[in-house]
Amino acid sequence: MPTGQPKSPSIRTPAREDVPDHDDIAASDAAASGSKDQQTPSGAFKRNKKNTYGGPRFLLVPGYEAGTDYVMPSPRSQAFGPGDDNFLASGTRDESNDEHLKDGESLEWQAETPSRRVGYEDMTAIDWIFEYSKERQRLQVLRHNARGIFGYIREVLDSSQVWVVLLLTGVAAGCLAAVIDVASDWLGDIKLGYCASGEDGGHFYLNKYFCCLGFDGLSQCRDWISWKTTLGVTTGNASWLTAYFIFTISSILCAVTASFLVQEYALYAKHSGIPEIKTVLGGFVIRRFMGLWTLVVKSLGLCFAVASGMWLGKEGPLVHVACCCANTFMKLYGNINDNEARKREILSAAAAAGISAAFGSPIGGVLFSLEQLSYYFPDKTMWQSFVCAMAAAVALQAFDPLRSGKIVLYQVTYSSGWHGFELIPFALLGIFGGIYGGLFIRLNMKIAEIKKVATWLPSPIAQVSIVALLTALVNFPNAYMRLQSSELLYYLFAECSKVAHDPFDLCKIGSATGGTVFLLIIAALLGFLLASITFGLQIPAGIILPSMAIGALFGRAVGILMGIWVNTHPGYILFSTCEPDIACVTPGTYAVIGAAAALGGVTRMTVSIVVIMFELTGALSYVLPIMIAVMLSKWVGDAFGKRGIYESWIHFNDYPLLDNSEETYVPDIPVREIMTRIEYLVVLTATGHTIDSLSNILATYPYRGFPVISNAKNAILLGYVSRTELAFNLQTSRQKPRFLPPDTEVFFSHQPQADPQTTLDLRPWMDQTPLTISSQSSLQLTVTYFQKLGLRYVLFCDKGQLQGLLTKKDAWLVLNGAEECLNTVQDHRLKATARSPRDGQAIEERSLLSYDTHSPLIPLSPESSAF
Known part of the structure; x- marks a missing residue:
């Protein structure tokens, strides 16, 4: 190691205590597999097992001597490490803004602008503020360069991209709804018979409705041949039993086919998809949930599922189908596909198109998206939803699957009123x-x-x-x-x-x-x-x-x-x-x-x-x-419980959705009673790190982000760096073109004496303006910030000094009755015995919300039982 670099610290067994988690949003793939954890008794909750270490955990340069001894546990096998193939989260790097940079040139010019290049990991939350800031910056650059007729054309083409996606989505949703209608009706009628009209029975592809079109009653239709007639069993109980047997076997075959397609090819195609869509619109990332393969399996499986005669419907799944169509068409335009906030605006409009195609109700579809699904629904999203829903209804009407002018079979009119x-x-x-x-x-x-x-x-x-x-x-x-x-x-x-x-x-x-x-x-x-x-x-x-x-x-x-x-x-x-x-x-x-x-x-x-x-x-x-x-x-339904069926499934699957329209009781207590205090946080100092030491930190701590402070003495907050950004930069710095050695100095603050060619400045990759509020604030105010601004975490400061942190997950746990009794949480933190993460599972890497089944139960007091 070069002169001036600190020595590696000694490693010893860490002290153990119960430490609250300060990880960012993530969640288990509950849609694909359910947890086997024990159920928490009513009036009590359980806490995840935590990593704990003696004293404040300020992560400094190796060899730094603070007031308390620094200790580091052994790296866990499931954590990311610099030598692992999966060291980086899957994501993309946008190099359009740094192609002109020379090797080692300072990136300080990026410090005040959105500079993240790494995509979101699966089962994590998006940064709404960053995404909208990135879009505003893109539009400013576009308008600045829009000079002359060609600049005007570029602006028009850019603004038209959204409408192209919306129209394509609406037309695709309407056509797929018509195809699913016709296919499921034919498969459903095949259980009872077949159409023998036309030359040599050539119209077998017609369902019973079309086969008997024009007859006053289906009983007068001679072109529809039942299976019992085909088999020559037309009288007595044998006729009824034959039809019963064929109906049962056909139903089972259709249901098994649909389930096989889901189980083997696209597990996310199961259920209605509305709880997951609502979670995604709330800012959560579920990869492959709206992929092209999911679209194909969902559409095909839905035909067989409806035809099976089981008590299910296609209206909810059609919302998922429409969102899959929108997600596919958004890939045509990088400006939309690369911005998670804009994608969710279009997905809200696509959901309206799904209901429009299901019921032939475009206005109802817009209101359904507004009332049931959308987390953020500005005026422009309502207009976009209206256009998309209209396109779906027009496409379905033009397709006319019933050949009667009606969009859906059960459209009716009444000539009399009510009394x-x-x-x-x-x-x-x-x-x-x-x-x-x-x-x-x-x-x-x-x-x-x-x-x-x-x-x-x-x-x-x-x-x-x-x-x-x-x-x-x-x-x-x-x-x-x-x-x-x-x-x-x-x-x-x-x-x-x-x-x-x-x-x-x-x-x-x-x-x-x-x-x-x-x-x-x-x-x-x-x-x-x-x-x-x-x-x-x-x-x-x-x-x-x-x-x-x-x-x-x-x-x-x-x-x-x-x-x-x-x-x-x-x-x-x-x-x-x-x-x-x-x-x-x-x-x-x-x-x-x-x-x-x-x-x-x-x-x-x-x-x-x-x-x-x-x-x-x-x-x-x-x-x-x-x-x-x-x-x-x-x-009357609210008397049984405030949650509807979709909200109940969101809660059952442990999706961390803080619905800003949900009437949730929030305790009127100071947020400092539930926040994770600084002495329990893993915090990075501004200086004193190397590439190797930070890689070891990532390998040791599975958290998705770290607050950055000036030093361990005054703890002035400088920002917050996410795990994916840190991991990406550490790995790319050791690759072409820089090839920095492992002992390269890394810092998070301005260092005028540092050589930009031999050091690594991570300021552009750090959120230097995280939302901070006073630790004296109320929990109600903090939850409002999470709900209205879509934040992933909130940092609490006093005169610039970091006091603690609260994540969206923590707030979700409190509001859903899974957090500790608020008036005893501090005593519990001081008296709790030591615990470490479950064997074979790093903290919240597999399951953010899987509860610890071995931690002591803390009964809720009468004052806090409401949540």
Whole structure:
């Protein structure tokens, strides 16, 4: 080692104590595999095991002697090391701004500008402030160079890139929705028979709807041949059993095919994808979740999943499909693809296009993205969402998959209005929707928790096949459950005066009415149970359409009962407003209101549901009853729990999303009671480091960032350097063209005497202006900063001196009831016994939010039990 360089420190066994984590955001790949940790009892929580060391952990140059002895533990095998192939996080380096630099030239000119070149790691949070600063800087350079006609053209082309991506996304989403509709309908009908129209039965590719198009009733259609007819079994119980057997086998084959595609080719194609999309829009990075391969598998698997007849829907997955399309088209333009904040604005618009293509409801899609998904939704994003949703609706309308002018099968219109006395059953449907939503979420999450810890369950594909078998056995005997969900909604929403053929006795009045009501209620109960089991399997599956179907089944039953009551007692004063020769009650409207109430109860959405239902029915007069039902369903559902189904799955998967619209109780306490104090932080000093010593630090400490201070005595905060930036620079400095030796001096502050050719200045790669607030601030203010600004961490200072740090993850743990009792946290930190990370797992490298199953439980006090 050259003269003047300090000597290596001695290594001894570190003292051990419980140290709070100060890592930046990361999370386990919970979408791909669940944790087997024990469940934390109610009213208590557990803390991750921590690395602990005696005294303040200021990382200085080797050999530096501070007031307390410096100790360093042995490097852990899973931490990054300078000799590892995976030393660097996967990312890209933008060298467009430093091509003119000479070897060793100072980079001080970059110190006040965004200078990061390394991409985000998987399962980490983005830096919203940096991304928008980078975009503002790019636009300033573009405007500065926009001189003359060519500069104006460049500006126009640059601004048009977003609109090209939005239009392509909308058109692709609409076309894919149409293709999925046609393919899933054909696969679903194949379970019952095939089309034999055309020469030599050449139109076998037509589903039952198109094969019998033009006939007054499907029963009169002779071109559709059932399998029992083909096999020559047309009479007796054998005919029914043959159809039952073929229906069951076909359902299982479709479900297993969809699950196999997901399990073997794209695991992120499972479920609806909306919880993950909401997390991504909140600033989280989940790589490969919106890739092209995920798009292909999701679209193809969705066709088979819907055709299987399981109680699932395609509306939620279509949002994922639209976002995958947007992510693919954004790769055409580096200005968009390289900026994570702009990408999320476009993904918000793509989500609106997904709902627009699913329901034929462009305005409802925009409101769905605003109300349910988007973390940040400025005015320009609303305009972009509107254009993208409109493009999707226009493309779907032009494709016209039903050849009827309707975008979706269950679009209906009503010629009659409602009466005042019907507000009572409408309100009851709203209460039913809230009860259904609350019970569904509890049952579904309980099943998910059992599956997470159970070791006796079969493989995911076997689970899907078992549920598909159970669903087919239950669906076939019930005529309503045997239908595809979209076809079922068509019959339930229909107005009796406009139905030429009533194959399911929904419009008959008499002795058959009691049996119809019974079958509708039984179908709703069985659908509730089957949907609770199905949502969460390794298969593309949404919950929007099943919830609407369950609510519509119950609502139609209530509407039929109301019609019977009015017909049997026409003289009641309640019914005095009914006209004598016109049906007083329209049962189809009860199905619509029931569907809206059930959807509101399970998702906790309000405005977007009302608008979607209005666009489906076109009946402005029914907006008020729908609003009343949705309002009551949300109130009743909130009595069971504030989280909707998507928020529940976000919490179940431990995604660290701080939703800025979520009504979360934040304790009114000083933030210093929960922040990680400086004596427990791993802090870098401004000078006294070498490339080798910093590489050892990265190999020893798996944290994703380090505060930088002036020195160990006064601890003046200079900035914050992320792990990826530090690792990238350390490795590239030892490669072409610089080839710096391992003992090269590294510093984070201005050193006028340093030779830029033989030293490494990391100031441009350090965040020199991190957000800092006083440690006397309240936790409520700090959480507001995290929610509104999208921060990853907040540093606390007193007159410039670093006092502590709080990460977004820490705030997430507190607000979700997983952090220690706030009024005893300091005593616990002083008295806790020593613990080290779990064997074979560096802190939060595999799982940021996996709780320590061996740490002592601290019961929550009554004052803090609310969170």
